[in-house]
Amino acid sequence: MTIPFDLLVSQVKLPGSGILTDIGIKGGAIAAIGSLAGASAATTFQAQGRLLLPPFVESHVHLDTTLTAGDPVWNESGTLAEGISIWTSRKKQLTRDDVLARAERTLELFIGYGVLHLRAMVDIGDPKLTALRAVMELKERYLERMQVQVIAFPQDGIVACPDNEARLEEALRLGADGVSAVPHLERTREDGILSLRKAFALAQQYGSLVHVFCDETDDEASRYLEVCASLALSTGLASKVTTAHANAAAYYNEPYFQKLLGLVKQSGISIVACPLINSVMQGRYDASPKGRGITRIQDFRRAGINVALAHDDIRTPFYPLGTGNPLDAAHMAAHLAHMCGRQDLNDIVAMITHGGAKAMQLGSYGFEQGAPKLGDPASFLLFDAAEPAELIRTRCAPRYVFSRGVLAAETQPAVTKLMNAADGRMAIP
Numbered sequence: 001m002t003i004p005f006d007l008l009v010s011q012v013k014l015p016g017s018g019i020l021t022d023i024g025i026k027g028g029a030i031a032a033i034g035s036l037a038g039a040s041a042a043t044t045f046q047a048q049g050r051l052l053l054p055p056f057v058e059s060h061v062h063l064d065t066t067l068t069a070g071d072p073v074w075n076e077s078g079t080l081a082e083g084i085s086i087w088t089s090r091k092k093q094l095t096r097d098d099v100l101a102r103a104e105r106t107l108e109l110f111i112g113y114g115v116l117h118l119r120a121m122v123d124i125g126d127p128k129l130t131a132l133r134a135v136m137e138l139k140e141r142y143l144e145r146m147q148v149q150v151i152a153f154p155q156d157g158i159v160a161c162p163d164n165e166a167r168l169e170e171a172l173r174l175g176a177d178g179v180s181a182v183p184h185l186e187r188t189r190e191d192g193i194l195s196l197r198k199a200f201a202l203a204q205q206y207g208s209l210v211h212v213f214c215d216e217t218d219d220e221a222s223r224y225l226e227v228c229a230s231l232a233l234s235t236g237l238a239s240k241v242t243t244a245h246a247n248a249a250a251y252y253n254e255p256y257f258q259k260l261l262g263l264v265k266q267s268g269i270s271i272v273a274c275p276l277i278n279s280v281m282q283g284r285y286d287a288s289p290k291g292r293g294i295t296r297i298q299d300f301r302r303a304g305i306n307v308a309l310a311h312d313d314i315r316t317p318f319y320p321l322g323t324g325n326p327l328d329a330a331h332m333a334a335h336l337a338h339m340c341g342r343q344d345l346n347d348i349v350a351m352i353t354h355g356g357a358k359a360m361q362l363g364s365y366g367f368e369q370g371a372p373k374l375g376d377p378a379s380f381l382l383f384d385a386a387e388p389a390e391l392i393r394t395r396c397a398p399r400y401v402f403s404r405g406v407l408a409a410e411t412q413p414a415v416t417k418l419m420n421a422a423d424g425r426m427a428i429p
């Protein structure tokens with residue numbers, strides 16, 4: 001008996017085992033895996049042995065500030081303080097169309113690089129919530145192609161900027177998926193704790209996610225990760241809580257850090273590291289040798305804590321670089337975290353796939369044991385690579401991106417030809 005598929009993808013290479021197989025897709029889900037030669041399908045796609053991976057997950061990116069570097073001025077010092085100053089004045093000029101155009105371009109970049117699940121940070125410092133409303137609009141518009149979660153982010157604090165508390169709640173009423181806080185930027189340690197209590201209380205009330213900008217500083221006295229973990233336990237929000245950055249953890253004394261590991265593990269929260277921006281933002285005040293700007297991702301992971309890597313800013317007043325390729329963040333993390341062992345590199349790829357999926361609390365991501373199974377969403381990437389670890393080196397875009405059984409993006413590989421090569425061979429990019 002032949003099974004009528006919407007799409008039959010022939011000869012994909014499964015990660016891990018390296019086995020070549022066919023995949024039958026129906027109704028946007030994987031309906032068959034195995035040798036499907038001769039099966040009928042509306043469309044057949046020849047994968048030609050390309051490596052199959054689940055979609056990439058971007059678990060922390062700012063869609064309101066995106067693509068504004070140099071508009072109207074550049075951050076010449078490169079510091080967080082100058083970035084905040086530039087953004088504070090730029091955000092007064094935000095319009096719906098301005099945000100929509102830049103955010104949409106950013107989503108397109110991400111899709112091209114294989115990101116089909118994305119958690120967007122949106123500053124709610126504007127009384128009209130212009131940026132948040134625009135990003136919520138995009139979230140709906142992109143439902144068929146990618147999943148966008150929206151986090152209401154109080155850049156100016158919650159206690160330091162009391163209006164932000166009501167705006168966070170308004171954002172949740174408008175359908176935002178979660179709330180944030182920036183405890184280390186509040187005026188005092190006590191205000192930082194109070195800001196977290198307020199954010200967690202709102203999340204409890206609305207059943208939302210929590211995504212805290214946590215200890216994004218080289219100050220070893222910044223200890224809000226323990227407060228987040230403790231609140232995750234006491235509120236029962238547990239794995240719905242994510243802490244991003246956690247840079248101060250790199251400076252904690254060892255007895256304290258070991259105690260913290262146990263608490264964070266018990267709480268079930270995730271850590272999201274943002275190695276690109278933090279590699280240039282952190283360590284600025286260190287005497288040489290300078291800190292590496294990354295939290296202790298190896299130690300968190302070894303302790304059984306979920307770790308994700310995020311690209312974060314793309315050409316903003318805070319970070320003028322960035323492409324939207326999660327492999328850039330992975331590549332930076334491999335260096336800063338001393339993770340270039342064979343298994344380390346595969347683990348790093350897992351941090352931009354499964355780690356991100358867990359942080360985002362995606363219920364139907366699929367590829368649970370590393371390979372697809374029947375019923376998983378037919379959202380996957382096909383790469384010109386032998387194994388996941390190779391992607392960290394090449395940082396190539398996926399050759400093909402499928403979203404729910406539909407081809408969403410294709411990238412032609414760049415080809416370099418050496419004009420003076422005696423045998424006319426192509427150089428390998």
Ligand SMILES: [Zn+2]
Binds near residue numbers: 060061313
């Ligand atoms: Zn960020």
